[in-house]
Amino acid sequence: MRRLRTVVLLAALLLVPGCAVGAAPAQPAPVPAQTAAATMSGLDVVFLTTMVAHTEQTLELVRLSRDRVTDRKLRTLVAAIEVTETDELATMRGWLREAGPAATGAAHQHDHGHGTAAEDLARLRDAPAGEVDRVLLDVLGDHQDAAADLARAHLTVGADPRVRDLAGRVERSRTAQVSLMAGLT
Numbered sequence: 179m180r181r182l183r184t185v186v187l188l189a190a191l192l193l194v195p196g197c198a199v200g201a202a203p204a205q206p207a208p209v210p211a212q213t214a215a216a217t218m219s220g221l222d223v224v225f226l227t228t229m230v231a232h233t234e235q236t237l238e239l240v241r242l243s244r245d246r247v248t249d250r251k252l253r254t255l256v257a258a259i260e261v262t263e264t265d266e267l268a269t270m271r272g273w274l275r276e277a278g279p280a281a282t283g284a285a286h287q288h289d290h291g292h293g294t295a296a297e298d299l300a301r302l303r304d305a306p307a308g309e310v311d312r313v314l315l316d317v318l319g320d321h322q323d324a325a326a327d328l329a330r331a332h333l334t335v336g337a338d339p340r341v342r343d344l345a346g347r348v349e350r351s352r353t354a355q356v357s358l359m360a361g362l363t
Contacts (some may be wrong), residue, residue, distance in 0.1 A: 219337035324354035
């Protein structure tokens with residue numbers, strides 16, 4: 179069900195003005211960095227813009243909880259997520275800038291305002307001190323699982339080799355994080 183939701187999300191985002199940028203060549207080949215944007219398809223842009231928004235939400239969850247988490251292993255995981263996703267966010271924003279103004283505009287359209295994320299943030303913000311770890315595991319586990327699903331879906335449709343590589347790394351890391359969090363519950 180989650181995979182279907184991810185595919186539907188990708189398809190729906192293509193219909194939003196500014197999300198569909200360019201067409202992918204039949205078989206993209208690695209290219210020098212200055213022309214890499216030429217291999218980026220509309221689906222690559224949709225994936226990146228969606229992941230930028232998703233990553234920003236992850237970082238909000240992490241920053242809101244990092245000083246309130248009591249479990250040492252969870253605190254270490256939260257710190258690792260913050261470092262990794264801060265770096266990924268900078269990379270994705272850079273690629274969107276390379277892809278041009280339409281891609282950058284699409285990223286700004288998708289950056290904020292997702293209802294579920296606001297609810298999750300409020301739930302975490304309002305969690306009593308003794309329940310922060312449990313609430314974070316619940317909220318962040320679902321959030322990272324959704325990122326893994328989105329990345330997994332993009333692996334089958336992406337055109338740009340760099341973006342597909344990122345999707346593979348995201349899928350593996352988020353899946354591993356969800357497994358680690360399941361062991362902490």
